[in-house]
Amino acid sequence: MPVLEVTQLRLKGVSAADRGLLRNLSLVRDALQTNSRFYHCTEDPSLIYIFGLWPSLDAHLEFLASPRSSEVLGPQEEQLDFQWALHMNLDAMSSLPLDAPVMAISMVVIKEHDIDAYNQSITATRRLFSDASRPYRIVNGWRCDPTSRNHEAVMFTGWPSVEAHSAFVTEGRKNPDFARMEALYQTVEVRHARTLESNGPS
Known part of the structure; x- marks a missing residue:
């Protein structure tokens, strides 16, 4: 079953409005084909969230354990610090309230x-x-x-x-x-x- 990945990251030396940040996030999305969405936290502007849809939990875990993980995610390391991640069963990204302000x-x-x-x-x-x-x-x-x-x-x-x-x-x-x-x-x-x-x- 497809799973939603929610990852919280902390910005390092950049703001959420930085065009380079969004460009790097978009490159990762294109490489992984996870239909990811990128959000920033209103309570703490130094935090962002990535929502991505994987074919299964195993598919994401296998990617993280593979050499390709460092290759794809490496460009983000100077801009972002990993905080936590969770997974939840979800049928489609469109099930989320993505159109809400x-x-x-x-x-x-x-x-x-x-x-x-x-x-x-x-x-x-x-x-x-x-x-x-x-x-x-x-x-x-x-x-x-x-x-x-x-x-x-x-x-x-x-x-x-x-x-x-x-x-x-x-x-x-x-x-x-x-x-x-x-x-x-x-x-x-x-x-x-x-x-x-x-x-x-x-």
Whole structure:
């Protein structure tokens, strides 16, 4: 099954608006054919995110272990420091809210005995997210990395602004289903990001 790769990188000596950065990222995308999208973090401008779609998790891991990895990724090393990466099953890149001005990236750790309850809560609250974020897409799933020791759920939602998402969360907490979902979080991290390519992929 196809998997979404989400990689967080920290900029080194360049800004997210640097044309050379986008050029190097685009060259890697062309080489890997992962239909990648590039975003920068609104909370921390020194962070960027790369979203790429691989035929399978094994396909990405095999690439990273191959000599070709250094050849393809090497040009980025002077501009970017690796922070972390995760994978989630995803059918197509178009399932992400790529047309939204702001994408919210929510990463939640759930205790093992709460997994079923969390899945039920997501089902119960999905309509809330959908109504509030329309017309933008919503996609969620579980991290599928074999080395991950935690049960990590990931959700991507689209919003007209960061403030719109914050207002939704504040209002959502008045809903019993939403409150029950948040009560299951062991840890949660939410970041917001905007595309680096205002005119779409080059």
